[in-house]
Structure formats: structure tokens, C-alpha cells
Amino acid sequence: MLMPVLSGQVRAWLQSLREARRAGLDGAEIDALAYTPDGVSASRLVLFGSRAEPRRRGGNLDVLTVTNARAFDTSKPVANRIFSRCEEKIDVIVLPERTPTAEQHAFVESTETVEVA
Numbered sequence: 001m002l003m004p005v006l007s008g009q010v011r012a013w014l015q016s017l018r019e020a021r022r023a024g025l026d027g028a029e030i031d032a033l034a035y036t037p038d039g040v041s042a043s044r045l046v047l048f049g050s051r052a053e054p055r056r057r058g059g060n061l062d063v064l065t066v067t068n069a070r071a072f073d074t075s076k077p078v079a080n081r082i083f084s085r086c087e088e089k090i091d092v093i094v095l096p097e098r099t100p101t102a103e104q105h106a107f108v109e110s111t112e113t114v115e116v117a
Contacts, residue, residue: 010034010117023114024051029061032085037117040078042067043097045116052114060089064113068097 011034017023018030025033029051037045044066050059061082067074071094078092095104 007034007038010037014116017114022052023047024053024056024059028086029088032082032088033061033063033116035085036063036078036081038081040065040067040074040081041069042074042078045078047114047116048111049091052112060091062091062093063116064093064095064108066095066097069094 011030014023014025014030014033018025025047033047042065044064046064046066047062048064049062050056051061063078063082065074065078074094075092079090082088082090095108100108
């Protein structure tokens with residue numbers, strides 16, 4: 001389970017990443033991502049893809065969650081929580097916390113990521 005994180009702390013973290021040009025997010029997307037960790041059973045919530053690479057423009061929100069819950073039980077609530085705050089295209093990838101495959105581990109290691117919570 002994610003450590004209890006105040007959405008204000010997540011919002012401040014994402015805002016600082018945006019200002020440092022480490023995350024390509026607007027205000028609505030920051031609010032949506034700050035709202036997402038509440039009630040999500042995951043040990044990590046990570047932004048990846050074009051939004052984690054601010055030199056790239058546009059694209060959807062790619063969110064990686066690491067959890068031992070069933071993938072569908074995690075991906076749908078995460079996508080719904082984000083979409084309820086900003087109507088962006090969203091891809092949610094769920095990886096197991098304890099037993100990732102070699103391919104899953106290689107994917108995470110080869111992808112530029114930004115920790116959300």
C-alpha cells in the first residue's frame with residue numbers, strides 16, 4: 001500500500017518537476033495525478049513515456065503502478081481517478097511488486113520515469 005501521502009505533497013512534488021522541466025504536465029494533469037494515490041493499493045506510482053521526457057511534446061499520460069493486487073483491480077481505478085480530473089488519454093501499466101518477469105524488469109530499467117508517489 002502506498003504510504004499515506006497528502007495530495008498537497010504530491011502536487012508540490014509534481015509542480016517542482018514541471019518547473020524544473022523534468023515533467024511535461026499542465027495544472028489539471030498535476031491535480032489529477034496528485035489525487036490518484038488516495039485509495040490505490042500500490043507500492044509505487046510512476047509517470048513514464050513522453051510526459052516524463054519534457055523535451056518531447058504532447059502524448060498521453062502513461063502511468064506505471066507496482067502492486068500485488070490484480071492488474072484490473074488497480075488499472076481501472078487509477079485510470080478513472082485521473083480521467084475524472086482531466087480528460088486525457090491514459091495508459092496504465094500494472095506490474096507485480098514481488099515477482100516481476102525479466103521482461104517487466106527490463107522495461108522499467110530502460111524507461112525514463114518520474115516517481116509520483
